Amino acid sequence: MSDVDKKDPQYKQIFLERFRKKLQSDKTGMSDLESFVELPEGITPVAASIGPIKRGSEPLPPWLKLNVPKGMTHRPRFNRIRRSMREKKLSTVCEEAKCPNIGECWGGGEDNGTATATIMVMGSHCTRGCRFCSVLTSRRPPPLDPDEPEKVAAAVHEMGVDYIVMTMVDRDDLPDGGASHVSRCIRTIKEQNPKLMLEALVGDFHGDLKVVEQLAATPLSVYAHNIECVERITPRVRDHRATYKQSLQTLEHVTKWTNGKMLTKSSIMLGLGEEEEEVRQTLRDLRTAGVSAVTLGQYLQPSRTRLKVSRYAHPKEFEMWEKEAMSMGFLYCASGPMVRSSYRAGEYYIKNIVKQRENAKGATTMEAVTAADAVAAGA
Template sequence: MFHRHLCKLCSKTPSAATLASPLGKLQEERGEGVAKDPKKDKQHRQIFLQKFRERLDSDTTGKNTLAGFIDLPEGISPTMAAVGPLKRGEEPLPPWLKMKVAKGVSRLPRFNRIRNSMREKRLATVCEEAKCPNIGECWGGDEEEGTATATIMVMGSHCTRGCRFCSVLTSRTPPPLDPDEPQKVANAVAEMGVDYIVMTMVDRDDLTDGGAAHVVRCVNTIKEKNPLLLLEALVGDFHGDLKLVETVALSPLSVYAHNIECVERITPNVRDRRASYRQSLKVLEHVNSFTKGAMLTKSSIMLGLGEKEEEVRQTLRDLRTAGVSAVTLGQYLQPARTRLKVSRYAHPKEFQMWEEEAMAMGFLYCASGPLVRSSYRAGEYYIKSLVKQRGAAATKSNTTTTTTTTTTTTTTNTASLAAATVTDSATLQGE
């Protein structure tokens, strides 16, 4: 892509003000200093293109190519992308946040399978909606090990909350829920060929139960069609109603995820007023106590919103105290001009520091990096093994409890029978 600079060749083209001035008209008549309109003068257009090609060929940086000039994102003109200085108050992205899209990703069988399945069924994924830079890693995965994953968003594309960091559309009266969505999602997951899926949701405060029943139907339908699938649900706080939280926690989930998003001090400025730092902690803590630690809980923190080092450390402590086992930390990037601006870009070494501190605090899993998102590589080996270990431990615990109960019952019945026999014998002897 071209650097932000004024093209010396283009700068020779006269402005409207120059042509309108008496001197400009005189120069135009004489052919001095002012080039003719390229649209009307075919010869000038050919000269312009020839000089433009020569400038491209003589470029020594290797960054300015004809392909880079032509292949612009949809809706972006060459002038918007290449010409002019940065606007006041905007900082250029640091080098560690600039990445090239891996070549050949779109040709991977698994990547294509996931993309085609989602588009055919008109289902939304956070991966594409948020233009996630990690889509190649997550959708591509490992063909042999099956570490591919995708994040499906259910309950529509309109959220009733207006968090200032999020680009999801907001509406007080979003469209009604699609009753066929659970089956559509289950069919799509089956076609993907993945063994780990992340299902997220928009907040639906317009619904009495916040959409908890719909989430449970989606989870049940997915698991019925894909019994061996590991399913992570990234859900909202359901108005802080712990009964609704229990309803979702009782479904056949593998991971219960709820994002705390940022440190406590800046929460009112970052999240919707109906969400709160303490409410999110309460939800996560209740899931752990309600499931007696059998459910793996997960949360995420964004950096670059004005937080301080000690505040991030305290947030990690709060999450660990609430029983959260897995945590991710990533860089906040402004998704649109109407959203919160980035206060700073945290260095990769800082993310490495937080990962080390999180593991030292007792977290079983931590993914921390500038481009890490809450569902980043959710299906990788370690977190999958944790889920399976928790499931095996819960099964063993239930089996032990059942065996103990049976043994106790048998012993009690035997003792009662023995006592009855002794009593009967004494009665007979007395007679």
């Protein structure tokens, strides 16, 4: 419209009129901007040629299209756990991560199983920025709640669960990474719930082995720390402060420092770009470090800002890894698309292993622990 001055009061009306006529005279069958805007020869607007714009997300395979079991809101134990957590303003990974296993874990005790819940302590902000995790990050999270140990212990008592998994956010802003606070939580929970089995899923504390010993000295049943993925992709998956070797060193030190009496556990995610032999090597590395329990599950992208899923491993692959893990000497392995690190943590077999090891805590040799494991395996 070079023949019309843009300052002309009628410019807008003239432009719209010409635009309307141009669209009406279109002979290409396309009533859109492609017929109005002059494009370089051979160039076609992508959206016009392929239809709706795709969002870049692949559809989930059938085995991952699971819903949280219906009817759970009518089950007493499920409601009791949820109510207790909300009243005390505590966080559970189960709800925040929208875990599909929540009904199975929280309601487990009503089906002659073991009810399990996972509580996250030290707030909801983590000082690390792992690219697979949806937990909020902050360089300076809010201060710790000094009353949290008592709140958590009271909540656990009200839940009536048999097994609790207590996880934590990383707090690199604190001198000891929050280890003293976590230790207080563990001791307070056990004081009020002496028969409860307690698993702590903790960080690496920058590889500070003295801090690791501080936690291993608490009345824990299981010391868990996740390796997360195979070594090659660790730098792009986890925060730069979390390394593959540091995680292995942490787990190995717990095993050696407790003379093998503390059950150690770790978890691996599939679907982040790993190769088969790398997964196998990671299992070997964990076993060499003395880890006795391992879980493998499918990584699912929690939001668009997190790493994309590289592939969806078939259920048969998870079955294969479970068999291989057990053949390597792991005492327990849960492997499946929907398995998470705390999935069915308190099921009968792992509870039996813990009991046998606790009975062997007065022993001074690894042989005694091995004998206890053999008893558990034959139960």
